[in-house]
Structure formats: structure tokens, C-alpha cells
Amino acid sequence: MQTRLLPDTPHGREEAAAILRAGGLVAFGTETVYGLGADARNDHAVAAIYAAKGRPGINPLISHFTTADAAFAQVTPTPLARGLASRFWPGPLTLVLPRAPGCAISPIATAGLSTAAVRVPAGGNTRALLAACGFPVVAPSANPSGRVSPSDALHVLAGLDGRIDAVLDCGPCHVGVESTIVDLSGPAPVLLRPGGVTLEALEAACGMPVAMPRASSNDSRPLAPGQLSSHYAPGLAVRLDADTVGADEALLAFGPPLPGSPLVWNLSARGDLREAAARLFAGLRFLDMEGHRRGLVRIAVQPVPAHGLGRAIRDRLVRAASPRP
Numbered sequence: 001m002q003t004r005l006l007p008d009t010p011h012g013r014e015e016a017a018a019i020l021r022a023g024g025l026v027a028f029g030t031e032t033v034y035g036l037g038a039d040a041r042n043d044h045a046v047a048a049i050y051a052a053k054g055r056p057g058i059n060p061l062i063s064h065f066t067t068a069d070a071a072f073a074q075v076t077p078t079p080l081a082r083g084l085a086s087r088f089w090p091g092p093l094t095l096v097l098p099r100a101p102g103c104a105i106s107p108i109a110t111a112g113l114s115t116a117a118v119r120v121p122a123g124g125n126t127r128a129l130l131a132a133c134g135f136p137v138v139a140p141s142a143n144p145s146g147r148v149s150p151s152d153a154l155h156v157l158a159g160l161d162g163r164i165d166a167v168l169d170c171g172p173c174h175v176g177v178e179s180t181i182v183d184l185s186g187p188a189p190v191l192l193r194p195g196g197v198t199l200e201a202l203e204a205a206c207g208m209p210v211a212m213p214r215a216s217s218n219d220s221r222p223l224a225p226g227q228l229s230s231h232y233a234p235g236l237a238v239r240l241d242a243d244t245v246g247a248d249e250a251l252l253a254f255g256p257p258l259p260g261s262p263l264v265w266n267l268s269a270r271g272d273l274r275e276a277a278a279r280l281f282a283g284l285r286f287l288d289m290e291g292h293r294r295g296l297v298r299i300a301v302q303p304v305p306a307h308g309l310g311r312a313i314r315d316r317l318v319r320a321a322s323p324r325p
């Protein structure tokens with residue numbers, strides 16, 4: 001299959017929507033990362049996403065909508081869900097809620113669960129694309145399963161060229177880490193994944209603490225589907241919280257860089273977490289490719305603080321560093 005690179009223009013979006021309507025796969029930019037889109041109602045198209053990514057069938061997908069009303073036609077919102085939607089949508093927040101009666105989302109996309117994950121993305125023309133479609137679009141991050149997420153169109157092609165119909169080139173993603181996922185299907189909200197909406201902002205909006213699920217001790221039965229420990233994995237090994245760096249290591253710096261590495265990508269020289277999130281996946285990809293070319297053995301990572309967007313950054317780095325299956 002020849003993968004086309006479409007411009008993010010009205011005509012390009014019309015072509016992308018036509019491919020999606022016909023059951024094809026199109027990657028597109030959102031404010032967080034690039035997603036690999038398919039018509040959420042079409043079983044064959046949804047199954048093709050799992051095949052193109054090599055994604056385990058137990059790992060459900062997020063459905064994307066132009067408005068909260070469109071999302072809440074497919075899931076049953078609680079008052080808290082409506083409040084969070086009006087506070088954070090369009091934006092990097094995903095809500096897990098019970099599927100509504102008559103929900104049009106393919107059961108393959110929700111991995112047979114009684115809940116579905118929904119979000120209204122922000123970012124450039126993402127909603128213009130969704131409006132041109134007129135149906136919900138499922139979109140996991142547009143990378144082969146387990147690898148580093150894409151934050152520009154060339155990252156998508158590096159992993160999926162020849163396996164998908166097209167990429168809509170929406171430029172770089174400005175948030176840079178995936179959406180925050182909160183499960184509202186139980187008695188109290190649960191944070192399934194830290195992301196672009198900080199836990200501090202989420203708890204302030206909820207007016208209560210938002211618990212994290214207990215860590216799963218067993219990857220074959222994850223408590224939250226998709227929260228497998230090894231993920232976002234570059235080819236080179238990753239060493240966290242480095243306070244020194246060797247001449248055989250690439251350095252992912254934050255703040256003033258440690259001396260001694262021949263290859264450095266600074267997430268943010270001024271220690272700004274927003275800038276660091278936006279530069280995270282491009283940095284991992286660059287150090288991996290260039291470090292491999294130069295014969296370096298691993299990527300050392302300077303400490304990133306565990307508050308605000310730092311929580312999402314650390315989560316991705318811990319998974320990038322965990323033992324590969």
C-alpha cells in the first residue's frame with residue numbers, strides 16, 4: 001500500500017474524510033500526538049487499526065468527537081463528566097464512561113468492555129477534520145504498538161509507511177504527551193493515565209482527590225487495559241534520574257545539561273515542563289536514531305520533577321525504561 005501525505009487544507013481534509021468514510025486508515029495531528037484514525041462504527045476499519053499497529057486486541061481505543069454533545073450521545077455522562085467536559089474540552093482529557101444504549105462505537109474498539117473512552121480534541125484543524133467526517137473517529141497514537149508516540153507527520157511515516165492509507169500533515173503537536181485518561185464509570189474518579197491535563201487541574205475541577213489505580217503486578221492481566229509496563233520503547237536502553245553521564249551514553253537533559261555526553265537533547269534548558277512535554281517524543285526518537293548510528297549504548301535521562309506535566313513526562317520515561325517483553 002502506498003501511504004499518501006495529505007496537506008492540512010480544506011481539500012486535504014476532504015480527501016482524508018473520504019478515505020475514512022470508505023473504511024480506510026488516516027493518521028492526523030491532534031494537540032497531544034498524532035492519532036491513527038478509522039470510522040469508529042466500522043468493525044473492519046477498527047480491526048485494521050489493530051493490524052496496522054500490531055496492537056493487542058485487549059487494548060481498547062479512544063473515540064474522538066467534534067462536541068461534547070456528540071460524545072455524550074454514545075456514552076452515559078455523569079454530572080461530573082459534564083463538568084469536566086465543559087472545563088477541559090476541546091482539550092487533552094479523555095473520559096471513560098458506560099457505553100450508552102444503542103452506542104454506535106464498534107465493540108472491537110472497546111475490546112468488548114461495557115465502557116468507552118471519549119474525547120473532544122483541540123489543536124489546529126483536528127475538529128475541522130472530524131466535522132468533515134460527521135461520525136466518531138477512533139484514534140490510538142499513530143505508532144507501532146509499544147514504540148515511541150509520534151508528534152509530527154514524519155514520525156508517523158517512520159513507523160507506519162506502507163501500512164496505512166494516508167497521513168494528514170498537521171505540523172508538530174503542541175502539547176506533546178497524550179491525553180489524561182480519567183475513569184468515571186465507578187463510584188469515584190480514577191486516573192488511568194497522567195497526560196496533558198495536570199492532576200492538579202483535574203482535582204481542582206473535580207473538587208476531590210483523583211486516585212491512581214493500584215499498580216498491576218501482572219502484565220497479562222492489567223488493571224487498566226493498555227497500561228502495560230513496557231511502552232514508548234526506543235531501541236536503545238534508557239537509564240532514569242541520571243546524576244552523571246558516560247561518554248558512551250546519549251543524554252536527555254532537563255535544565256542545565258550534565259557534562260560528559262557526546263550527544264545531548266535538552267527537553268528544556270530553562271526547566272519548563274510545557275516545553276519539555278512538547279519536545280519529549282521528538283527527543284527520544286532523535287537520541288535513539290543518532291545514538292544508535294554513533295554506537296552509543298543507552299540514553300541517560302536527567303531527573304524531571306514529578307508535579308504538573310512532569311507526571312506525564314515521568315510516566316512515559318518510566319515505561320520507556322522498563323524491561324522489554
Ligand code: TXA
Binds near residue numbers: 035096181
Ligand atoms: O492523546 C491521546 O489520547 C491520543 C490522541 C491520538 O487522541 N490517543 C492515544 O490513544 O493516546 P492510545 O490508544 O495510544 O491510548 C489509549 C489508552 C489506552 O491505554 C487504552 O487502554 C485506554 O486509553 N482506554 C481506551 N478505552 C478504555 C476503556 N474503556 N477503559 C479503560 N481504558 C481505556
Ligand code: MG
Binds near residue numbers: 140141149
Ligand atoms: Mg499509544
